[in-house]
Amino acid sequence: MYVTTFDKKKYPLDYTLNKLESILDPELFIRANRKYIINTNAIREIIIFSTRQLKIQLEPAPEFDILIPTDKITAFKNWLSR
Secondary structure, eight states, X not given: OEXXXXXXXXXXXXXXXXXXHHHSOTTTEEEOSSSOEEXXXXXXXXXXXXXXXXXXXXXXXXXXXXEEEHHHHHHHHHHHTO
């Protein structure tokens, strides 16, 4: 696992996502899915991907699409509206 900074540098990380989620500021970071935690300042665009998912485009762009699954959409929208 690694973390990507806004200047596109990647650093290895020795934490699990569960541990990382517990220590990051919940006002700035959210667990998007089982693979990613994202920073609100990195969100470039939110796209309705299907009736069951949202697609998040970040800057810098990750190697893979980040999808918000159905069971996390409400929490994600509440987090964005803070």
